[in-house]
Amino acid sequence: xxxxxxxxxxxxxxxxxxxxxxxxxxDPDYPTVRRWREAGGKVVGxxxxxxxxxxxxxxxxxxxxxxxxxxxxxxxxxxFGSNLCSIVKTSLELALSGRLELEMFVSHxxxxxxxNLAAVWGRNVPYPCEILYLPQNATSRHAATYLRGEYQRLQxxxxxxxxxxxxxDDLRRAIAVYNENRRLLRRLYEIKRETPWLLQVDEAYxxxxxxxxxPREEHNLLLSAVIPMLEQRGxxxxxxxxxxxxxxxxxxxxxxxLTTIAQSSYVVDDDLLIGxxxxxxxxxxxxxxxxxxxxxxxxxxxxxxxxxDDRKPKEEMLLRRIRESGAGAAIISAAKMCxxxxxxxxxxxxxxxxxxxxxxxxxxxxxxxxxxxxQIQLETFIENVLFAGAEV
Amino acid sequence: MxxxxxxxxxxxxxxxxxxLVGRGNREGNRLFKEWYGRVxxxxxxxxxxxxxxxxxxAAELFESFGFNLVLPEINGLxxxxxxxxxxxxxxxxxxxxATDVCGYVKADVGMQLRxxxxxxxxxxxxxxxxxxxxxxxxxxxxxxWERLYHVPVVTLDIPGSRAAGRLPGRGHVxxxxxxxxxxxxxxxxxxxxxxxxxxxxxxxxxxxxxxHANSMTRDWVRVLELNKSRPAVYNAVTDGTVYLGAVNALRxxxxxxxxxxxxxxxxxxxxxHGLGTPFEERHRLAFVxxxxxxxxxxxxxxxxxxxxxxxxxxxxxxxxxxWSTGYEYDLAHPLDxxxxxxxVTGRAAMDTMFHVDxxxxxxxxxxxxxxxxxxxxxxxxxxxxGLADSRRAVLEQADVNALLIDSDHMDPRVVAEAGMRNRVxxxxxxxxxRRLLAGARS
Numbered sequence: 001x002x003x004x005x006x007x008x009x010x011x012x013x014x015x016x017x018x019x020x021x022x023x024x025x026x027d028p029d030y031p032t033v034r035r036w037r038e039a040g041g042k043v044v045g046x047x048x049x050x051x052x053x054x055x056x057x058x059x060x061x062x063x064x065x066x067x068x069x070x071x072x073x074x075x076x077x078x079x080f081g082s083n084l085c086s087i088v089k090t091s092l093e094l095a096l097s098g099r100l101e102l103e104m105f106v107s108h109x110x111x112x113x114x115x116n117l118a119a120v121w122g123r124n125v126p127y128p129c130e131i132l133y134l135p136q137n138a139t140s141r142h143a144a145t146y147l148r149g150e151y152q153r154l155q156x157x158x159x160x161x162x163x164x165x166x167x168x169d170d171l172r173r174a175i176a177v178y179n180e181n182r183r184l185l186r187r188l189y190e191i192k193r194e195t196p197w198l199l200q201v202d203e204a205y206x207x208x209x210x211x212x213x214x215p216r217e218e219h220n221l222l223l224s225a226v227i228p229m230l231e232q233r234g235x236x237x238x239x240x241x242x243x244x245x246x247x248x249x250x251x252x253x254x255x256x257x258l259t260t261i262a263q264s265s266y267v268v269d270d271d272l273l274i275g276x277x278x279x280x281x282x283x284x285x286x287x288x289x290x291x292x293x294x295x296x297x298x299x300x301x302x303x304x305x306x307x308x309d310d311r312k313p314k315e316e317m318l319l320r321r322i323r324e325s326g327a328g329a330a331i332i333s334a335a336k337m338c339x340x341x342x343x344x345x346x347x348x349x350x351x352x353x354x355x356x357x358x359x360x361x362x363x364x365x366x367x368x369x370x371x372x373x374x375q376i377q378l379e380t381f382i383e384n385v386l387f388a389g390a391e392v
Numbered sequence: 393m394x395x396x397x398x399x400x401x402x403x404x405x406x407x408x409x410x411x412l413v414g415r416g417n418r419e420g421n422r423l424f425k426e427w428y429g430r431v432x433x434x435x436x437x438x439x440x441x442x443x444x445x446x447x448x449x450a451a452e453l454f455e456s457f458g459f460n461l462v463l464p465e466i467n468g469l470x471x472x473x474x475x476x477x478x479x480x481x482x483x484x485x486x487x488x489x490a491t492d493v494c495g496y497v498k499a500d501v502g503m504q505l506r507x508x509x510x511x512x513x514x515x516x517x518x519x520x521x522x523x524x525x526x527x528x529x530x531x532x533x534x535x536x537w538e539r540l541y542h543v544p545v546v547t548l549d550i551p552g553s554r555a556a557g558r559l560p561g562r563g564h565v566x567x568x569x570x571x572x573x574x575x576x577x578x579x580x581x582x583x584x585x586x587x588x589x590x591x592x593x594x595x596x597x598x599x600x601x602x603x604h605a606n607s608m609t610r611d612w613v614r615v616l617e618l619n620k621s622r623p624a625v626y627n628a629v630t631d632g633t634v635y636l637g638a639v640n641a642l643r644x645x646x647x648x649x650x651x652x653x654x655x656x657x658x659x660x661x662x663x664x665h666g667l668g669t670p671f672e673e674r675h676r677l678a679f680v681x682x683x684x685x686x687x688x689x690x691x692x693x694x695x696x697x698x699x700x701x702x703x704x705x706x707x708x709x710x711x712x713x714x715w716s717t718g719y720e721y722d723l724a725h726p727l728d729x730x731x732x733x734x735x736v737t738g739r740a741a742m743d744t745m746f747h748v749d750x751x752x753x754x755x756x757x758x759x760x761x762x763x764x765x766x767x768x769x770x771x772x773x774x775x776x777x778g779l780a781d782s783r784r785a786v787l788e789q790a791d792v793n794a795l796l797i798d799s800d801h802m803d804p805r806v807v808a809e810a811g812m813r814n815r816v817x818x819x820x821x822x823x824x825x826r827r828l829l830a831g832a833r834s
Contacts, residue, residue: 115552149565339773
């Protein structure tokens with residue numbers, strides 16, 4: 001389906017493009033998805049963290065990443081307890097309020113709340129809702145075969161929604177589109193690491209996030225145009241601390257929080273929306289495409305607190321992220337009430353202390369609106385590190 | 393037409409009531425203390441400790457290798473019942489764990505930091521641990537032991553139901569894919585058990601343990617069924633928790649099989665003689681969630697003082713590891729059947745948490761349930777995240793009253809007893825009013 005869902009952006013300046021991307025990402029009414037539906041398209045929504053969008057795209061459907069929204073969960077609140085993260089409530093709110101219309105919803109066993117989310121969602125909407133059981137025993141010799149079968153099961157469900165079958169060539173074409181997208185996203189993060197003054201964390205965020213709500217072919221066109229403009233941006237480097245932000249693998253911090261951080265530091269790497277960047281290498285386009293996707297998920301992928309993999313101890317992966325990005329400090333964040341994120345703060349902090357790397361610990365919520373206190377704390381932290389070498 | 397759904401019980405004339413009634417609780421407590429003693433003194437005998445969780449414990453396999461089972465959730469709840477949980481939780485929070493992390497996890501971390509010191513004994517550190525994904529927090533918990541002790545921590549990934557009521561069975565491509573995955577992981581677990589224990593896998597010992605487990609399972613299903621009796625023959629929250637301790641701690645052992653044979657004998661006797669719990673039964677209730685252990689006795693009294701007896705409890709379904717399904721091992725194919733048992737029971741345990749509304753709606757009539765108490769706890773997102781929505785769904789399906797209360801199963805700092813009592817009182821006023829109205833109509 002060759003539908004374009006973005007307004008014509010030809011001729012816009014970089015700043016205008018970034019502004020428009022930000023507006024789209026912050027719009028809880030998902031105008032790009034609405035446009036897709038108005039053209040007769042169908043939509044599969046998937047919750048954090050990783051989802052093999054290629055399988056949905058191969059069927060001609062639009063995969064949409066659902067990661068909460070800066071909205072009041074008027075209906076969503078009533079379906080959940082009080083001691084839960086915000087993202088499950090606002091994500092459900094998107095569906096119950098009619099802002100986001102879907103033909104199918106998929107969640108993952110990333111945490112105990114997310115598994116409940118699929119059940120709650122399913123009790124309250126008429127379309128299929130299910131869990132995609134991504135393997136939690138990533139080092140089992142049987143994980144890849146199992147995951148291939150699980151992807152095949154997903155494919156059958158997607159085919160029912162699409163009203164057509166998906167063959168290997170459809171999958172290979174989708175994988176090629178996503179490989180190109182992965183290449184462009186890797187380039188975006190290279191710019192952040194190598195010349196962070198050219199691309200602020202909030203700007204990179206909106207460029208990545210937009211991919212979760214438009215066809216990837218269109219995202220590729222956009223990134224292909226934006227990246228050269230970034231490379232030629234005339235911003236001069238400033239004397240700012242290079243920092244890694246960790247804690248954005250599921251619920252996302254408000255964009256204004258990222259903007260606040262950007263005012264005092266260069267975020268040279270992060271785990272924001274890591275699911276959209278989960279596969280770290282291109283996926284093979286020859287052979288069995290579902291097996292290739294399964295292998296890529298297990299063996300050529302990033303890390304997060306909600307995937308258990310003995311080969312990727314999280315604190316070691318964080319230290320590697322810091323080293324490879326040349327960062328001098330880390331923000332160790334977690335969404336409020338996010339148990340996996342809060343669990344992981346303990347080994348992160350211990351590893352950073354052992355390595356003598358300064359860190360700043362905080363919690364956020366997607367709906368928070370006041371950042372003055374954070375700004376003061378962060379500036380104090382940075383001053384301490386720069387002038388006293390102290391930890392906060 | 394016979395509408396009596398009470399379990400059929402053969403009259404037993406020769407048994408002595410004073411010996412029988414209450415035996416399950418007395419023996420359960422004795423065996424439980426004995427088990428803790430065995431675990432505590434295990435290192436003195438050179439025995440190794442396997443840390444496992446109540447859902448997906450694979451207890452029969454560990455029994456066949458001679459490991460002592462350590463059940464960290466039970467360790468945790470024991471600190472709460474004995475009013476010392478806060479000390480352990482404080483210690484873990486001092487170590488860095490946030491207030492919003494599971495209380496069981498923090499009690500265990502506190503215990504590990506003080507060298508295994510526990511009100512029931514001295515818990516040895518793990519030589520091996522098994523974590524299933526039936527609760528995601530299990531996996532994060534296991535990662536803590538990996539970091540503390542650098543011992544093998546094996547993940548057993550059990551795919552659950554993909555959607556409510558979607559339960560493919562044998563022969564279905566999706567079921568067979570899941571089963572092959574679990575079967576492969578069982579082989580990998582056996583390899584680790586061999587390495588850690590220094591013993592070769594002994595199929596005969598596994599079959600023996602599975603045979604005891606089969607006996608326990610048959611009796612466990614019978615125990616659950618017997619509470620259709622009027623009056624209920626036990627309180628599913630208080631007595632049920634004693635039985636659950638034995639289900640988990642003694643699984644695969646001969647004393648576990650003997651114990652449940654005796655429990656069934658006791659409860660059948662009570663059913664045939666019309667004997668109930670020590671309290672007047674005015675309202676038959678179902679309980680959903682985990683009990684409030686920091687005020688365990690008072691929590692129970694909030695209901696019994698109004699004549700509210702819990703005839704069923706979702707805790708007895710999921711915290712038995714899903715053995716309420718009645719799955720029995722095929723002893724001719726022990727490892728194949730162990731894998732299938734883990735898949736079927738693990739999936740069932742998850743279903744009784746995520747899709748509990750379906751089970752409750754089905755049990756309301758045969759168990760004669762008047763009301764359902766949903767107890768959401770701050771610590772446990774697995775059990776509690778969907779309770780508000782489940783309550784709403786059940787009310788659409790079954791003609792019952794329902795109460796949703798919040799507290800915690802570990803941390804006394806978040807248990808607001810007075811507020812909870814007010815809500816429970818109001819719930820019973822509603823039940824009484826409903827009874828009066830029903831009486832007036834009839």
